[in-house]
Amino acid sequence: MSLRHAILTLLERAPGSGYDLVQRFKAGIGHFWNASHQQVYQELAKLHGEGLVEFELERQEERPDRKVYRLTAAGLAALKTWFAQPVKPPKVNDALLVKVFGGHLVPPAELRAELEQHAALHRERLAEYRVLEQQFLTAPAAEQARFRLPYLTLRRGLLYEEDWLRWLDEARAVIGADADPTAPVTDN
Amino acid sequence: MSLRHAILTLLERAPGSGYDLVQRFKAGIGHFWNASHQQVYQELAKLHGEGLVEFELERQEERPDRKVYRLTAAGLAALKTWFAQPVKPPKVNDALLVKVFGGHLVPPAELRAELEQHAALHRERLAEYRVLEQQFLTAPAAEQARFRLPYLTLRRGLLYEEDWLRWLDEARAVIGADADPTAPVTDN
DNA sequence: TTTCGCATGTAATGAGTTACATGATTTT
DNA sequence: AAAATCATGTAACTCATTACATGCGAAA
Numbered sequence A, B: 001m002s003l004r005h006a007i008l009t010l011l012e013r014a015p016g017s018g019y020d021l022v023q024r025f026k027a028g029i030g031h032f033w034n035a036s037h038q039q040v041y042q043e044l045a046k047l048h049g050e051g052l053v054e055f056e057l058e059r060q061e062e063r064p065d066r067k068v069y070r071l072t073a074a075g076l077a078a079l080k081t082w083f084a085q086p087v088k089p090p091k092v093n094d095a096l097l098v099k100v101f102g103g104h105l106v107p108p109a110e111l112r113a114e115l116e117q118h119a120a121l122h123r124e125r126l127a128e129y130r131v132l133e134q135q136f137l138t139a140p141a142a143e144q145a146r147f148r149l150p151y152l153t154l155r156r157g158l159l160y161e162e163d164w165l166r167w168l169d170e171a172r173a174v175i176g177a178d179a180d181p182t183a184p185v186t187d188n
Numbered sequence C: 001t002t003t004c005g006c007a008t009g010t011a012a013t014g015a016g017t018t019a020c021a022t023g024a025t026t027t028t
Numbered sequence D: 001a002a003a004a005t006c007a008t009g010t011a012a013c014t015c016a017t018t019a020c021a022t023g024c025g026a027a028a
Helices: A003-013 A018-028 A037-049 A073-084 A095-101 A108-137 A141-146 A148-176 B003-013 B018-028 B037-049 B073-084 B095-101 B108-137 B141-146 B148-176
Strands: A053-058 A066-071 B053-058 B066-071
Touching: A003 A018, A003 A037, A003 A066, A003 A073, A003 B095, A018 A037, A018 A066, A037 A053, A037 A066, A066 A073, A095 A108, A095 B003, A095 B148, A108 A148, A141 A148, A148 B095, A148 B148, B003 B018, B003 B037, B003 B066, B003 B073, B018 B037, B018 B066, B037 B053, B037 B066, B066 B073, B095 B108, B108 B148, B141 B148
Parallel strands: none
Antiparallel strands: A053 A066, B053 B066
């Protein structure tokens, strides 16, 4: 029941089309909320049906028209109601850790390789977040004030990626230390 | 498509009933995989239908009977096949960060209070994990060898909780520094 | 006497993924 | 010539949550 509130929150900050929202989910707040275009378009249709958002059709030549959504008064009220309710920490389901847990079923070299791939991904994301952080830190004070809270969520993303990399170092040390790396390990 | 593999992984380590598995999800590996009893019982039924697990009925007097599941050869094969495929990092959807992002719509005192509640929860979990860690670190070497990989996943849980607490400190500093804490902030 | 633990399930609903669908413009 | 970007959607399916359902024994 929170995708709708994530959408309302984004629209409160600035109106936008479904496509815009998907971009913001991907680039802007992807470290704490993700939604596919299929989800977004369907949720927008529902929200419109419930009168929580409205849109203006922006006609474009040589490109498909855009429906630019914004909050209605009812939408803002619904959002504030949700903001007043406590939320639960998200449920974590991480397949990589399942693999590590049962890692004796995989040749160590394979496991190491997969951990290395994840490390590369986390390093990549960390680099992106650092660019965004620099943009914030070098912005004029007025801008910084406006982005104080979004910046906090970026900090969460930064710490998260750094933390994963720390753990991946530990994991490499443990799994790398595994016996003879050329020997087969499972009787597969 | 991974709940089944999480279940197979747990059963590979040790046979158990649906109830047992739920306990293990709650206590043992809850920091990286979660499943409710409804999910577990249904998935076990499916896995049984596909011949990946089998069970023995354990009759009990004065208590409901237990179906003790274990992997079949086909189940182990399916698990190994899955282990050979790369996995994606989990999608994160964290409502708390949506709230922080749009935090200007909440009175700062309320936001601070909610962050404090989450901090308490993370401190609690961290304390639990530290107890488990001590159990591991003081166990005989043979035990440590057996739990080398599960311990690594516990380390992930520990770092995760510590990392959240670090961020919550940052957040408290930013949101606590907010103007006059007695003044209303939204025109709700 | 009410709640907790043991032990199993079904049904309805909501959330999320994968696949299908269209069509022009710009970049590689 | 193929792939990516812009822009919107529908349909089928799987995954997850909430609610409903039962029943005994032990502890608070």
